[in-house]
Amino acid sequence: MIELEGVAHRYGAATALDGIDLDVGAGEFVVLGGPSGAGKSTLLRVMAGLVRPTAGRVVVSGQDLARERRAAPWLRQRIGLLFQELALLEDRSAIDNVRLPLDIAGVPGRTARERASAALARVDLAGRERLRPAQFSGGERQRLALARAIVHGPALLLADEPTARMDAASALAVFELLHAQCGAGATVLIASHDPTTIDDVRVRHVRLERGRIVEDRAATCPARVARPAEA
Amino acid sequence: MIELEGVAHRYGAATALDGIDLDVGAGEFVVLGGPSGAGKSTLLRVMAGLVRPTAGRVVVSGQDLARERRAAPWLRQRIGLLFQELALLEDRSAIDNVRLPLDIAGVPGRTARERASAALARVDLAGRERLRPAQFSGGERQRLALARAIVHGPALLLADEPTARMDAASALAVFELLHAQCGAGATVLIASHDPTTIDDVRVRHVRLERGRIVEDRAATCPARVARPAEA
Amino acid sequence: MRRWLAHRRLAITTAARRAARAPLSLLAQALIIGMAVALPLLLHLTVQNVGRAAGQSGADPRITLFLAAGSDAPAAQAIADRLAAHPAVASHRHVPRDEALAELRERHGLPDLADLLPGNPLPDAFSVRARDLDPAALESLRAEAAAWPGVAEALLDSAWARQLQAALAFARALAIGLSALLALVLVASAFAVCALQAARDREEIAVSRLLGASPAFVRRPFVYLALAVGAAGGTLALGLAALCLRAADVPLRALVVLYGGEFSLAGPTPLEAAAVVGGCALLAALGSWLAASAHLRRADRAAA
């Protein structure tokens, strides 16, 4: 699904990524850990084709992203993105936020509405379709953004700190949702500080420090096989 | 410093706060805990005079906030605010973000610049004055917002999830900074899911659930006295 | 096809939502366009109306041939035949000396002065309308006719007609110049407004792009909105022009009657009206397209 080879990225003088080699297979669940400023968000952005690395090769779904200025729309539309700052549109209603990827893909209005409602229900926000993001609490906003990331059933889900605004219980619920996505065939990559993920045996744990991979611990119990038994 | 009596707040049909009685003395350090949607952010907003409760009495620094539509400017300028979503201005440089409270108070340009630089240095972001918030990582953005909250030396600091975007080490550094503020005479109230705060003996812990206070555990070792020994 | 339709329908919805969010601002914008367009439109209509009225009252340049004093009927007939045969002459009319005096009295504003004259000092005359109204062509025809036997004097038309023609020509040129200027102003105005709208909606644009939206997807609602505002502005201009025409009818009528014309103001033709509304809409759309594209280019550069 994703192949990184010697990927480096410099913002001006600052080095955010420094020679990353990483292969992620289809259907894997990877958690990127590491201290603040380690380069987690930058790495996710590189994989989404939002940032072109200053060096190295990035192949996602067979498309070489380092070559192109921006990922081709068809690829962009197959990726689900959850940004660290959420990037919710404050002057649109919740459902209009969630249906945005469907609108971009040209899904007809009725279908888009129905699928967006279903996604909101999956993150436990059913019945709040017409509210604005500002009318949600911090944790609810994060779930709203997550609904937008999964609404179009992406083959690759890139989520930056999906549980940052949450207490332990909500965080667990979100992890189960991500596992379900993974079980349904999606490849999932998240950046997270959340200590609960570290003990999760179903995920592959990649630890970044100063732009380098310092640890890569495989899942002891692969998600796809394990899911029905563990969840 | 803060007296709440029977404070309730309803957003339409939803009840966010449901009869809160709370007294916070000057110089106290209070952590508001509780699950997502418990009403922590709403309570902080009420104390800042940003939300007028639907019932109850709110007195901050002797001013009755429930009466007035918005807190008087002089009070607003004595409070330091860190919002859950940070509320950074993306098209201003870091230093221009940080000096905003000084600009509003009418501090002359030179002095404002110097004090803003000093605040940035306190959150370990010295030398990055001219960058935009988008050029900071998640944890750095949070520290940037914190610098803005403390730049004018507020008597009351209200911080919503000041460590949400941080790993444990950075979070600890931020807590020490808040303790230092408290030691310098400020009253500090934060909302936080961070488990590290729960074990901190220097803080008073107030736990909210469904808009009610379900636990109020005093600091076993008051901040002002303990600080030099513990930090 | 379904996708194509869904995209267009969505753009309309988005444009409508944005319009609903800032209706006052859009109204003011349409008003400005309307007022700006009304000016050259009015000028154009006025020129056309006055020109038509002048044409009806014979205010287009003419050549007057005065026959030699004491010419008889056969001599006049000879001149008439020559005029009828001449290729440069559109039409001609015999003006008996009595009629010439009456005309001098009325058209040249010397009513009772004629009474002062001892008898009628004027000879018979011919009023000649040339095919080609170009000053040089007129002058060459005048010079030629002046040399004909039996013609005492050949004069280009009286000053007032030349004055009116000069004024009309100037106004026509002004209307064209103003229209060209206006087209530029419309595009620039739509550009400025759409640039601000795009800046206002920069997050929506940025997020849509992050999620894979094409530039056209982003541009579409802006262009649709500009089309609507431009068309509204054009319609407002037509309404304003109609109002002004009605208000100006009385003074203009007085003015033109002074020149001896019949007068009744006509509004724009349906074709002209359609051109005004369509033109405004298209120019506004062009401006907004340019602004949205510029915003996208800049945003993409910043994001890369």
Place this chain on the structure above:
Amino acid sequence: MRRWLAHRRLAITTAARRAARAPLSLLAQALIIGMAVALPLLLHLTVQNVGRAAGQSGADPRITLFLAAGSDAPAAQAIADRLAAHPAVASHRHVPRDEALAELRERHGLPDLADLLPGNPLPDAFSVRARDLDPAALESLRAEAAAWPGVAEALLDSAWARQLQAALAFARALAIGLSALLALVLVASAFAVCALQAARDREEIAVSRLLGASPAFVRRPFVYLALAVGAAGGTLALGLAALCLRAADVPLRALVVLYGGEFSLAGPTPLEAAAVVGGCALLAALGSWLAASAHLRRADRAAA
């Protein structure tokens, strides 16, 4: 005082930063203002120039007294004395019969026709300028003079002068009407633009308010920016008008010379120029103040 100064200085810095962020948009806005203002300004200047030229060339309404045929010098002197003593007469001039013919020839566009006339059929005349140019007053003076002994005929001025006066009056009224309309348009335009700017900067406004900024603090940069853009627009209008005047000099000169006048176009006086620039700046500032206030009211309501 330090605080007061710091706040103003900051507002200027903020306005400058915003201007630097969208220079094209502001330029377009100044251009639009300039073009919109240039139109009535030009009309006003043209009317003034033409009016002045007409005044110099004696194109203000006059009464012509034709003496009875064969009047002698004492009769003419009697009329002259009467005119000098009359309170409604501003000035008068004796026109000998030869001069009257020459004038008819030149001013009424009948040059060579005069040659056709047997001798000079015109009597001596007086050209009288009235103090009060009101049509009714003119007519009553004319009627009175017509009854004087030795006066054969008293005529109000020839048609062309009345035509010019009517046209000038109409143009003057149009210039005033357009200026009033324009003031409205300027305010509306500044309102629309500032509303969009406030929407663009809604986060900055909201965060400033959250941190304790007063409405005046928020409004100030918008108003300062509008002042600058309005002044720039007014200056542009002056430049445009000067350009157009230079371009129009030749055709206008031709037009006015047709009426027998001397002509040289004058631009706006320093006072007029200052009024244009200052007026534009103030109207723009008013519009932006209103828009910023409306935005603040709405935002405060939403936040509460």
